[in-house]
Amino acid sequence: MNIATIGTNWITESFIEAGKLADDFHLYAVYSRDDNKAKEFADKHRADTYYDDLEKMFSDEKLDGVYIASPTRYHAEQAMMAMEKGKHVICEKPLCSNAREAEQLMETAEKHNVIFMEAIKTLYLPSFQTLQQWLPKVGTVRKAIFSFCQYSSRYDAYLNGEVLNAFKPSLSNGATMDIGVYCLHPLLYLFGEPRSVKASGYVLDSGVDGEANVLLDYEKMDAVASYSKITASTGPSEIQGEKGTLYIQTIHRPEKITFVPIKGETEEIEFSTDDPAMYYEAKHFVDACKKIKADNLNWDNSKLVIQHTDRIRDQLGVVFDADDTFV
Template identity: 30%
Template sequence: MRFGVVGTNFVSDFFMNGAKEVAECEVAAVCSGRKENAIKFAEKYQIPLVFDNYIEMIESKEIDAIYLAIPNSLHYEITCECIKRGIPTLTEKPFASNYNEAKHMIELSKEYKTYLHDGLIPMYTDNFQILKDNLHLVGKVRRGVFVFGKYSSRYDAYLRGENPTTFRRELCNGSCMDIGVYAIGDAVALFGKPKKIIATGILLDTGVDGLGSCTLIYDTFEVCIQHSKITDTKIISEIQGEEGTIQIDMPSRMDGMWFYPRNPERAGMHKVDESGKVLLSKPSQEGFAYQLRDFIENVKEGRHESLKLPHQMTLDIMEVLTECRRQMGVIYPCDEKEIG
């Protein structure tokens, strides 16, 4: 399948690393509003075609699918245009700027019978499936804790007054959208939509959140989420149950997972190491490789959505994400626009 890539920032490098691991994936074209960036990217990865207009790239008939690594504020507009032209589309996370945009994008996908893929990596990985399959080991779940904090490489520029794209309200950025979405996505994919949401955040002068937290409340347990773009963390994520705890090294990748049984003998575990844990995860590939295989398979099967991350799950994640932003007071210009 011939892909066109729109956008040449660092996440497009990750895409290319994943594409190398998928035999059926060929990157045939790259597009950037700054053509010089597209030329450099094409030279780096030996991509044959370069464009500075994604419509021209689609209409060239040289690609079969498109990957959008573009600012969050453009996801809605450009994804809709790709759908209307019948081009299977992989939209980078967060899927949209808000719930209403996501809902309309998915409605268009059904109307035009065009495959639309949410680029939230964890749900496509083998280790996420392993986590789901082994969740019963902890017994009755009582608490989930998902923590993802990473000091942004662009925060120093922000502190110098340079206004980098990472922290711009008009581009629909911020910690919850960039990093919190992974933790929220993991929680919703594992446990469904919560009954109640409580969210707080520390806002920067630009009007976006530098860090924040939210609690997702379910009938018999809670999920606590912490996210940050302005601090690092060494706290590990975990799911706590009455029979044990599963620890997860990073919500965005699921590379390492361990089960700590409260009672190893009763749990029937035979591979508990000296620290009392059992390795659950298996060695991982580049995250994009998993979702590219899923993307290609679903397009070949004539589906309009992934079975691993169906559209209703995307809508549930976007509903939670949008409500967290609302409670934090992070409002984007697009939130006030009429959709459709």
């Protein structure tokens, strides 16, 4: 399967290296607005060709699908262009800027009979599948606390007066979009839609959130998503039940799960990190495209997450340029 990439950053390189381990994945083309950068990136990763014009790339009949890792603001526009040309799309998280865009993109995928998938690696990892299998151990769940606090390397520049892409509302960025989705995706996948959501956090002068806490209220339990790009924590996430508690180290890519029962012996399982984390999502995308069948693409969860990021941003007062435009 001939794949193109949009974006020349580290995450694109990670996807390429992971994808090459999957059967039928072939890096056919790379795109950059800068022709020299496109050529350099193509040479580095041994792509067949390169483009600095998206229209030309999507018109290439040899191209089957595209991985999009541009700033979030451009996800919807670029994915729409690709699907209208009959290309399959895997789009880096977050899927797009808002729920309105997500709805348009899914309608376009159905109209053109192409695969459209959010690259949320967590849901495709074997360790997350193990977490689901271990969930009954805790009995009736009463509380879940999912945490991902990772100090951004770009925050130092921000403190020195330079606002880089990670903290620009014009690019649909910020803690909720960049980090928070890694808490929201597994929470909503495991426990479904809450009755209500209440968010609080710190909004930077640039207009995006630096950190936030989100309380999700369910009928018989509550959950908290706690995330930050301006602080750091190595503390585990937790799922607390009436029979015990599951501790999950690194919720975005579970490395270790520990079950501590109210009564009985503690159980623990550690997961190898030898395989690239993005391998499983890349493989799932290729397999889905080969079947030409949109199954297990987690559209329902992607919709739910983007609807909740809209609600969280509304409560925090974070507004994106993309909120006032249509694709």
